[in-house]
Structure formats: C-alpha cells, structure tokens
Amino acid sequence: MQQMVSALRLLILPCVLMLSTTSQAALNVVTTVPDLAALVAEVGGEHVNVTTMSSPDQDPHYVDPKPSLVVALARADLLVFNGLELEIGWLPPIQTNSRNAAIQKGGAGYFDASTSIDVMEIPVEANRAMGDIHPGGNPHYLYDPRQGALVAIAIGDKLAELIPKQSSLLRKNAQSVADKLKALAKEQTDRFAKLSPEQLKVVTYHRSLVYILDWLGIKRPINVEPLPGIAPTPRHVARVLGTMRAQKIKVILQERHYPTRTSDTLARMTQAKVAVIPGGANYNRKQKELYTDRIRRTAEVIYAALSR
Numbered sequence: 001m002q003q004m005v006s007a008l009r010l011l012i013l014p015c016v017l018m019l020s021t022t023s024q025a026a027l028n029v030v031t032t033v034p035d036l037a038a039l040v041a042e043v044g045g046e047h048v049n050v051t052t053m054s055s056p057d058q059d060p061h062y063v064d065p066k067p068s069l070v071v072a073l074a075r076a077d078l079l080v081f082n083g084l085e086l087e088i089g090w091l092p093p094i095q096t097n098s099r100n101a102a103i104q105k106g107g108a109g110y111f112d113a114s115t116s117i118d119v120m121e122i123p124v125e126a127n128r129a130m131g132d133i134h135p136g137g138n139p140h141y142l143y144d145p146r147q148g149a150l151v152a153i154a155i156g157d158k159l160a161e162l163i164p165k166q167s168s169l170l171r172k173n174a175q176s177v178a179d180k181l182k183a184l185a186k187e188q189t190d191r192f193a194k195l196s197p198e199q200l201k202v203v204t205y206h207r208s209l210v211y212i213l214d215w216l217g218i219k220r221p222i223n224v225e226p227l228p229g230i231a232p233t234p235r236h237v238a239r240v241l242g243t244m245r246a247q248k249i250k251v252i253l254q255e256r257h258y259p260t261r262t263s264d265t266l267a268r269m270t271q272a273k274v275a276v277i278p279g280g281a282n283y284n285r286k287q288k289e290l291y292t293d294r295i296r297r298t299a300e301v302i303y304a305a306l307s308r
Helices: 002-023 034-045 067-074 091-098 145-162 163-192 208-217 234-247 261-270 289-307
Strands: 026-029 048-052 078-081 110-112 249-255 273-277
Touching: 002 261, 034 048, 034 078, 034 145, 034 163, 034 289, 067 091, 078 145, 110 145, 145 163, 145 208, 145 273, 145 289, 163 208, 163 273, 208 261, 234 261, 249 289, 261 273, 273 289
Parallel strands: 026 048, 026 078, 078 110, 249 273
Antiparallel strands: none
16 A cells, blocks of 8 residues: 555656746746846846847837747747837837736737836937937936836736746845946946046947946037937938047947947047947847846946047
8 A cells, every 4th residue: 555655746846846836837938138138047046037029239219010029929828029119110019919917008918118217318209300210208217227226126016926826936036137237337337436526428329328338427519319219311420520629539439239330430530439339138949148247248338448
C-alpha cells in the first residue's frame, strides 16, 4: 500500500508543478519603443515577458506595421505605448487587426505611458503648416530620466493591477528604479552645470530633444530642420550656419535614426562636432540593456562632445 501511495505521489507531483507554473505564468507585455521595454522588464522582473515593436535605430514615428506585430499584440496581456500621438501613424491599425479586446482603449491591458509625465511644448494651436507638431505636446519624454522615473512608478502600478499577488513586490521594484533614475538625473545635472555657458549650447536636428536639453541645462537656438519633420532647405541651412558662427556653437546633436549629411556639412564649415545619440535602449532578444544604462550612455556622448 505504501508503495502505491509513493507511486501516486510521483505521478501527481509533475501535474502539481505544471499547474503551479501555469498559475504563475509571466505576463506577456508588448511595448511600442525599446525604452519602455527596458523599463517594464526592470520593474516586472521574472513576472513579465517583454517584447518591443521597434528598435532604437528606427524613427518611432514610422514603424512598418508588419504581420508579426499583429501576432505579438494578439498574444499580449498588456500593451505599453509612448502616447502623445508618437505612434499615431502605425499603431491603431495593428491594435484593431490583433482582435485582442484587452489591449484596446479602455481594456485592462491598455496603458498610455504619457499620462504619467510632465508634458512639455503643448502647442496653443497645431496645423500642417507648422510641420510635424503633436497637439498633445512633445512626445519624446523618454530621453529624460526624471520623466522615466514617473513612468516607472506608473508601470509598477499597472503591473500590480494585473498581477495582484505580486503587487507589493512590483511597486517596490518600481520605486527602486525611480530612485535610481532620480539619482542619475541629479548626478548628471550637477556634472553638466560645471561646464561654461558657452559650452552648453547645441544645434539639434529634429525638435525631439527638448526634455533632455531641459534636464541638462543646455540651450538650443535653432534646429537643422526648418520645421519638425521638414527636410533642411538651402536657405535654412545658411541660417543655421550663421547662427552657429555667431554664437560659436560647436556641437550638433541628433539621434541615430536621422540623416547626418547636412549636419556633417555644417560641422565641417564651423569646426563643430556631430554628436549622435541612441534613439533608445538596446533591448531585444540578444540584449537587455537597462533604461538607466541607456540614459547614462546618452549623457556620456553629449558630455564628451560639449567638454572637448
């Protein structure tokens, strides 16, 4: 009899373990940009499986709505997106075609990260003549760790809502991430403040770096683009050249996904440097860069250019 009981235990144990594993299965989270993937992964830890719909080398305004992205959203428990219309040109049709009610607006798995941040550059009016203007404000807030800290806390709350058994741990993780980002933000603010006012001036390519410039105390009198999303014209390039010479600006700052041809030309004519920063964290199947490390890496590129 004892042998029979022991045998039954051996048969039942794998089933119990399987049920336990199933009940604690990680939440499937899909994010639109890699910075959000890195944040969700750091806050959620082993309780989340995270994939991102774009790479740091892509312009997040323009992502190819591939069938694989529809499949990813169809399987998602949670969609985390940047918001402020950054993904307006490509995300809505993918959401609709996924036929996943949870990640539609109003669903339990729908999360707009921009609702947690302090939005900059909300226009009084917005029309096509003004270029690629976002009516809700500038959407490129993830370049600023102070905003990232706010997003981390909001992500912790959302994950706690969806994984209630781990709510305390998830909120603790979120606070830890936020505290690290706040410390990093202050560390770099203090560091950049030691540079001279003349050094703390740049030209940027696109009007996408307002948050990071605000964080680091950097002035930007002009962009290489005449209007957001509008290619540089010869007349405007001449204006940028004149501004750089008059104000002795020695750095042109831009993300990796924007073309450097015009910037390189301007740099040669003014003995300036083109500083190219990543468009997001290196977060994919092979690399799992933390958002904190991505921000530090970006700050290092900018500091090296300004302090040379």
